[in-house]
Amino acid sequence: MRVQNHHRIAPEGYPFITIAIGLMLAGYFIHPLTEIILVPLFIWVVSFFRNPAREVPQDPNAIICPADGTVIFIGEVDEHRFLKRKVKKVSIFMSPFNVHVNRVPVDGTITQVSYNKGKYFAAYAEKASLDNEQNALVVKSVKGFEVLFIQIAGFLARRIVSYAQVGDSYKKGDIFGLIRFGSRMDVYMPVEADIQIKMDQKVKAGETILAQL
Numbered sequence: 408m409r410v411q412n413h414h415r416i417a418p419e420g421y422p423f424i425t426i427a428i429g430l431m432l433a434g435y436f437i438h439p440l441t442e443i444i445l446v447p448l449f450i451w452v453v454s455f456f457r458n459p460a461r462e463v464p465q466d467p468n469a470i471i472c473p474a475d476g477t478v479i480f481i482g483e484v485d486e487h488r489f490l491k492r493k494v495k496k497v498s499i500f501m502s503p504f505n506v507h508v509n510r511v512p513v514d515g516t517i518t519q520v521s522y523n524k525g526k527y528f529a530a531y532a533e534k535a536s537l538d539n540e541q542n543a544l545v546v547k548s549v550k551g552f553e554v555l556f557i558q559i560a561g562f563l564a565r566r567i568v569s570y571a572q573v574g575d576s577y578k579k580g581d582i583f584g585l586i587r588f589g590s591r592m593d594v595y596m597p598v599e600a601d602i603q604i605k606m607d608q609k610v611k612a613g614e615t616i617l618a619q620l
Contacts, residue, residue, distance in 0.1 A: 417508055417585055419568055420456025427452045458508045461613035463580030472615040473512045473556045474592035476501040478608045486595050489545055489555050494595040501590045508585045510613040511577040512554055519545035520573055542567045555595040558586050580613040
């Protein structure tokens with residue numbers, strides 16, 4: 408079941424929440440103190456799969472953040488795999504305590520989807536951009552420019568979820584997937600994009616403006 412904007416908990420989290428409840432119950436029968444120790448685990452699991460409401464900017468020239476987290480890279484790069492041109496790149500690191508639901512950065516249509524099962528380096532390491540398990544999506548905006556955004560699994564993450572398929576149309580801020588337990592999102596935009604965020608800034612998916620075109 409795909410996450411909808413109105414879901415406060417991502418459905419993919421229900422099995423993990425059920426397991427956490429089961430562990431608390433088992434802990435209670437072992438010893439009441441054991442249950443108390445497991446309560447923080449239950450709270451963390453529920454928190455990890457939370458899907459808070461977001462106010463999506465309606466500015467038609469805005470590219471919004473597809474992921475919650477901390478900005479760890481901003482710069483111009485040559486993107487050889489999908490866009491095959493010089494672009495501006497922003498990388499967002501998602502810790503295990505961030506919201507992990509991912510959102511589409513612009514209004515448009517998905518033109519490319521490419522999944523690659525790779526390794527599991529720490530998501531904040533730059534080599535994770537090329538070597539880790541990842542799912543790349545290119546969206547052609549209604550204004551004609553392309554944005555590439557890549558879900559990248561981290562050291563703890565073992566499951567990338569994406570509902571997007573080639574030909575699907577999305578509105579800015581729509582949910583297209585999530586990554587479980589720590590990860591990273593790389594975003595590649597036209598070189599003309601005016602970056603609106605700074606290094607080490609905390610950003611929110613579907614709400615923080617990443618760049619203006």
